[in-house]
Amino acid sequence: SGSDGTFTKVSSGGTSTWNPEVEDSITCETFAGSALAVNGTNMLYAWNHTGDWSYITTAPTAAQCIKAFTNSLFLANVQNAAGTLFGSRVYWSSAGDPTTWPASNFIDLDPDDGDEIVAMEVTGNELIVFKERKIYAISYVGGKLSFIGEIRLDGIGCVSTGGVTNRYGDLVFCSNESIFSFDGRNLTELSTKIKDIYLNINPDKKVNIQA
Numbered sequence: 001s002g003s004d005g006t007f008t009k010v011s012s013g014g015t016s017t018w019n020p021e022v023e024d025s026i027t028c029e030t031f032a033g034s035a036l037a038v039n040g041t042n043m044l045y046a047w048n049h050t051g052d053w054s055y056i057t058t059a060p061t062a063a064q065c066i067k068a069f070t071n072s073l074f075l076a077n078v079q080n081a082a083g084t085l086f087g088s089r090v091y092w093s094s095a096g097d098p099t100t101w102p103a104s105n106f107i108d109l110d111p112d113d114g115d116e117i118v119a120m121e122v123t124g125n126e127l128i129v130f131k132e133r134k135i136y137a138i139s140y141v142g143g144k145l146s147f148i149g150e151i152r153l154d155g156i157g158c159v160s161t162g163g164v165t166n167r168y169g170d171l172v173f174c175s176n177e178s179i180f181s182f183d184g185r186n187l188t189e190l191s192t193k194i195k196d197i198y199l200n201i202n203p204d205k206k207v208n209i210q211a
Contacts (some may be wrong), residue, residue: 006160008115008197013131021153024039024041024065025039025040025160025161025162025208026038026039026067027039027064027065027161027183028066029066029067029073029160030068031068031073031098031171032097032098032129033048034046034047034048034049034098035047035049036056036066036073036074036098037046037066038063038064038065038066040062040063040064040077040112041062041162041176042055042061042063043055043056043057043059043061043073044059044060044061044066044075044098045082045195046098052139054099056099058093058099058100058149059075059091059093059099059101060075060078060079060080060091061078061079061081062078062079063075063076063077064076064077064078064116064117064118064161065077065117065118065119065120065161066120067120067121067122067127069122069127069138070126070140071096072092072093072094072095072096072097072105073092073098074090074091074092074093074120074127074138075090075091075092075127076089076090076091076117076120076129077116077117077118078091082090084194086108086111087110087115087116087117088108088109088110088111088113088115088116088117088131089107089108089110089111089117090106090107090109090117090120090138090149091105091106091198092106092146092147093105094104095201101124105146105200107138107147107148109129109131109134109136109149109151110131110134110151111143113131113134115131115132115133115134115157116131116132117129117131118130118132118157118158118159118160118161118163119158119160119161119162119163119164119173121164121165121166121167121171121173122166123169123170123171123183123184124169124184125139125140126138126139127139128152128171128182128184130157130158130164130173130178131151131157131158132153132157132158132159133154133155133156133157134153134154134155134156134157135151135152135153135156135157135158135182136149136150136151136152137150137152137184138150152184152185153187156175156177156180156187157175158173158175159174159175159176159203159206159207159209160174160206160207160208160209160210161183161207162208162209162210163206163209163210163211164211165211166180168171169183170182170183171183171184172190172211173211174206174209174211176203176206177198178190178191178192178195178198179191179198
């Protein structure tokens with residue numbers, strides 16, 4: 001917005017068409033001087049403060065989640081060019097460059113468990129990756145491996161892409177059953193006093209929860 005509190009149009013949309021469905025979760029991030037967005041349907045969308053928003057066609061497509069971590073951009077729950085879903089895969093870009101995505105820069109987190117990555121958030125020196133029923137941590141190790149992933153919790157995860165936020169270093173997130181705080185190792189339930197109310201939320205609408 002402008003200094004007087006009014007909004008200024010910065011893009012006319014260009015020639016790229018971004019067409020998420022009504023209940024698709026749109027997630028945004030800033031990285032390497034650009035604003036970036038994913039919606040689980042289209043290519044990675046970017047705006048570098050000039051001209052129109054445009055696709056980064058070299059990035060994995062139809063990503064559900066996006067997050068900047070260390071000096072790379074991470075995308076998760078993606079599709080390949082043929083439309084095959086990789087719901088447990090996390091890709092990362094070259095350092096400082098959201099347009100370069102080496103083919104080997106990915107991790108598959110239990111790809112055959114019937115679950116999919118729902119959300120990602122950073123705490124401390126780890127990228128925490130949420131499935132609906134599992135929580136993982138990705139950390140930077142350098143060398144040929146660059147990043148490694150490990151499972152932290154099995155049986156509890158996040159219910160929506162927007163349903164996690166960082167609060168003073170702890171990640172507060174919404175699961176199917178309750179609201180929890182997670183410090184990367186330990187889990188604390190926060191919604192005990194309102195659990196009956198929480199459990200009465202329409203399960204089909206929990207995917208739209210925003211933290």
